[in-house]
Structure formats: structure tokens, C-alpha cells
Amino acid sequence: MESRCENCIVRQFNSLRAMSKEELKRVSDSKTTKTIKKGESIFREGEKLDGVFCVRDGISKLSKLSANGKDQIVKLASKGEVIGQRSVVAEESVNLSAVAVSDMEVCFIPKDGIVSTLHTNPNFTLEVLRHMAHDLKEADDVIVNMSQKNVKQRIAEAFIYLKTNFGEDEEGYLKLVLSREDISNVVGTAIESCIRIISEFKKKGYLKTSGKRIGIIDEKALNNLVEGF
Amino acid sequence: MESRCENCIVRQFNSLRAMSKEELKRVSDSKTTKTIKKGESIFREGEKLDGVFCVRDGISKLSKLSANGKDQIVKLASKGEVIGQRSVVAEESVNLSAVAVSDMEVCFIPKDGIVSTLHTNPNFTLEVLRHMAHDLKEADDVIVNMSQKNVKQRIAEAFIYLKTNFGEDEEGYLKLVLSREDISNVVGTAIESCIRIISEFKKKGYLKTSGKRIGIIDEKALNNLVEGF
């Protein structure tokens, strides 16, 4: 055990911070750290999880396969987020697949420590509840965006989201590099439509690209698009 | 106080059932029962709630206004559901509006009793958490439907949903009568498109209508559509 949860910065961002010293010690003793390469999966839709995954580094896409064979990406989880929590709380199989979109380091925490704390420490349970309440609000917002905004607006919004949440490198390209297919699966559109709109944004001077990297040049223009101007 | 929570059947369906006798008594003492007419609103997006609403009877639409001026209905809440819970838990203003789509009877429960129980009774907190976990899964499913299914499929699915969740009358019409506009706002489409597809389903013998009432004739056909056959 090279590292302990007690000393982990990441914990400050998630519900583990509401655990008592003893509870956290127990979790730390039982956890295992895993390295996951870009493209590898953490779990698949339908599996039964016997624990949760705490993201220490890297980013995972959470997606669901739809009847037409396309994946819909519902959320991107990064440092500090706990994934698989919903499934453990509800005692159901997971309804989303988790696949790394960049190299990741995650801690697997067996559910025993989590579940027993949920039953005994209301501070922890309430903290988990607050995080889930936040996720639910975000999900509701996504529903509204998906149904009320057009593809161009959703793509513009996605790039702003990627910039504000994952940042950009020294050259001004988005740090999180997603394939065009992943972007399509975030905004729920055909790959070709997505590529076409990226080309259009490039022509208009909103974006720049270099290989699969994408950089935002005119964030204001993208924002105006999203707002419907 | 004509009626007490302790004796209320509705409570069995929601998280209040995890409260202790004393906690429930407190809630029951502080609650007030309200009658809400069809079309009236319970709360509006952006408001601060100082309590939650437990639905005793009738159905409420939970919707959010989008930039283009259309309401997107995110959820229909009926008997037993507690609305406004997310907002109280997260200590944020509500992000959805609640409007009655049929005459309703609801109990308003001031948040004090709820919040203090959340801090002290992990069984209750966990029960609320489980409900929220369920809502989150449903929201994720809606995201996938919205982005991966076409309007025809979403409308077909909506009618199946209305039948299985709210039932039909003796004549075979859906018990919950929604305006065409509300149906459009559930599936996220233009009213005219919605009406056109209803007409098409009628011609094909999938549905029957009588005024604004709609009845399902061929549920299998609707199901096949949803599944993509």
C-alpha cells in the first residue's frame, strides 16, 4: 500500500471526506489501486459491482448502448469523482459502461466499507446524497439540452464544457482529446454531422484543429450560438 | 389536521417510511394539506423552497424552460412521490417547475423536520438516497432516449409509458389526459410534428382518439417501433 486515503487530496472532492478517521482507515486498508490505459474499460453496463472506483487521475466516459447500436456518453468523470456509486447504493447492476478516455489511475474500494458506513454515519450518507442530488440536476439539464438544442448548439456547448472542465494546453488546444466519434456520442449525433460542424466552426474561425486535437479560438461566438443568437 | 402521515398509505411509496414514529409525528404536526387545481403551479424554477411536497393524489409535470422558450417536461410525478426533495437536500433553489396536469392533493412538509432527520437517521437518509439513485438512473435513460431515438419512437414510447404508469379507463383511453403540447414537451418536439405522428398512428390503427383523449389499440406495434423494427 504505497498511499493512504487519509493523505489523498482527491478525497477532498468527494463524499469520502465525510467519513470518520476509523471508517476511512478501514476503506484505505481494503482499497486497491489500478492503472487503466486509455481505451480500456473499468466496467460494463449490466455488470454487478462489488465496489466503487475513486478516480485519482485521468478521465472516464460513462456511456450507455442504445438500441441503434450507438453509445451515448452521459457523463465524463475525472479526478475526485466516485464512479459506480449509484449502482452500489441502489443495489442494482450498473446501467452505464465506464471506459477510460485517457490513461487513468483509480482506486477500487470494496463495497462493504461503503455500505456499512452508509448505514451508520448520516454525515457520510448525506454527503453522498448531496453529490447524487448534484448529478441529478446535471442530468436534468442534459435532458433539456438534448431535446431543445440543435446539433450545432450542442457541439458548441460541448467544447465550452471541455474547456472549462478539463482546460487547455500551452498551445491553446483542449487538454482532453476526444475522438470525433466520442464527441458525436456526447452530443448524440452522427459522426459525419459532427465533423462537418467542426469544419464549419473552423472556417468561421471559432476553432482550430491539429490532428485530432481541437482548440477554441472564439469562445464568445460559441457561447452566442448556444444562447441562440 | 384531518389526516395524519402515520396513517397515510402514500407514505409507503416514499422515503418517509424510513422515519421513526417520533420523527414522523413531528412531520405530521407541521405539514399542511393543499388542493391544487389542474394547471396551477406548485413551484417555479428558481424559487427557494422551504419544504417538500408529498403527492397524495393527482399528477404534476416537472419541467424546465429552455432558451428557445419551450418547456421540457423532465418527469411526471404521481401519488407517493416527494417533489422538491432534490432542492432541499442540495440546499439550492429548484431547477424545475412543478405544475399540476390533473387536480391534485399534496402535503407541504416544512424542511426543518426533513433536514434534521437527514442529519440524524441514516436509515432515512439512505432511503432518500436510494430514491434519488433511482431517479438518476431514469434520467440517464431519458438522456439516451432523447439523443438516440427519433421523434416517432419517442412518441410511441411516451404512450406506452403513460399506459403502464397511469393506466387506462373503461373505454380504453389513457387515464392521464395530456394536451398535445404537453406530449410535445415530454418528447421534445414541435406540437405540429407531434400531432402529425398521432394522426399517422391513428391511420395505422395503433391509436384511437376522442377529443384530447388518446387510447392505445396496438401496443405491440408501438413497442416494435420503439425497438426499431
Add this chain to the structure above:
DNA sequence: GGTAAAAACTGATAATTATCATATTTTAAA
């Protein structure tokens, strides 16, 4: 029961988006 307003409906047309076919570029492996 009559009447005005609202809701439901239909047609024509435009805009958006998906699909198919194919070309080009990039990436990764031999």
C-alpha cells in the same frame, strides 16, 4: 345553447440531420 377562445389539425415548405459513398489524412505497427 351560443359564442369566443383555445386547442387540435393539415398542407406547403424550409431547415436540419442522417446516410452512403468515397477521398484524404493521421496513426500505429511491421
Add this chain to the structure above:
DNA sequence: TTTAAAATATGATAATTATCAGTTTTTACC
């Protein structure tokens, strides 16, 4: 470095969906 595969890109076209303009039907109220 060469080369094959994968990803990106573009054009042409079809399918889906929205919008506008108007008619008919239903609902609610005096």
C-alpha cells in the same frame, strides 16, 4: 521508413423535423 488500418473529411442525397399559414374542432364560459 513503409504500409495497412483507422480516423478524419467532404460531397451528394435522402430522411427527418421544424416552421409558417391557415382551417376545423373542441372547450369553457356567459
